[in-house]
Amino acid sequence: MEKKIRLADAMNTYNSALLVLQTHGYKVWLEPSEDDSELGTWWASKDEADFAAFDPLRLLGLIAMWEQRGNQWQRKANEENLYDKLLTQALGDE
Secondary structure, three states: OOOOOOOOOOHHHHHHHHHHHHHOOOEEEEEEOOOOOOOEEEEEEEOOEEEEEOOHHHHHHHHHHHHHHOOOOOOOOOOOOHHHHHHHHHHOOO
8 A cells, every 4th residue: 555645845845846946947046135034035047937935845836836827827807716715614704
């Protein structure tokens, strides 16, 4: 029987996320913050597309979304607001 996998957002996934981006041809780097309380902004660039996020997993997620949906990545008028729907299901109407 194959073991079920459970993968969660944690710092031990950051290096793998950066390696995935690099393997897909993205140049990745960290732009340090001037504020000592923050690490900085993670960047990825490929062709004419630049992406920025506060951690490598968010960076990978933004790029995955853009690769799937393109430059018109925003929710379209005919698409449901899944975020609000799931919030309501989880937290109920308040």
